[in-house]
Amino acid sequence: MQRYIDEIVRTSVKPQSNSSILFNPRFMEWNDCILLDMGEKNDLPQEFVADSIIHDRTGFEASENHLHINDFISTNEPYQLLHVGLDVMRIWGTELKREYPDAPFHLILSFDGDECVVRFHVYRIAEGAWINLDSLDKYNEGLMLEEI
Template sequence: MLYMNKAMEEIVSTQIIESYNNEINSILDKIVQKTRRIQDSVIFDEDEIDESTIDFERIFKFVDDWTGYEISCNEIRIEKSILSSNQYVTFANMLHEMLKNKYIDKKFVVYICLNDNYIEVRFHTYRENEGFWLNENLNIYRNPILYVC
């Protein structure tokens, strides 16, 4: 399912989805290839961190739950020149599908948020007891944002 706030609707509603280029496919592949399981989470791990060095007790002083942990690890910034506004929805859908295919026992939520100079992509495992990272009423946020679940 796709959800977006009014700010994002204004950007994508007038756009035509264009085909992807190799650079975008490469970004999607890299994101998914660099994910791995850490405990009950799926983490984008560019640095191949040693799980035994993660201090979860300290982390959970700053985040409330596993969703907070995942969302803080799974932030990818993409230059606006690489991904055009007519590709946001398809990009989010493709990343969502690729994560589901790699981790068939998990449900995911993929977010795209536009900032001044970059596109912020984040994702987390959906857990019934934790819910979504953001408020389901996306219109409370000023920045254009969408999510796929």
């Protein structure tokens, strides 16, 4: 991840009109989960039910609470996506701790040189982390995890 961060180019980016969720996020509680409030785009089941793909609430949150920065920012500089992703990670972390001061969170940023994804989940001791913390350097893309 550090090699990607070292390549960040400080040029201007053009947020799209739907980018407020990146820089002014709203959160909601649902069925013992904390989720990004996507308004009308929240298409949630009646309740959480584990299945063969999503085994627990941690996995559900990590799946529901991820956004591709590329969908919100127009730039020809891939490293600008990383720059924006780092800003989003900081903003989300600040807002999550303000709204849920007693909940521990994992914020995760992934970047492969072309796409940047930011996600979060509540850290639940009984479920563990969504990604293997001991092998972040072994993933194909660059990963950054912040515990707050």
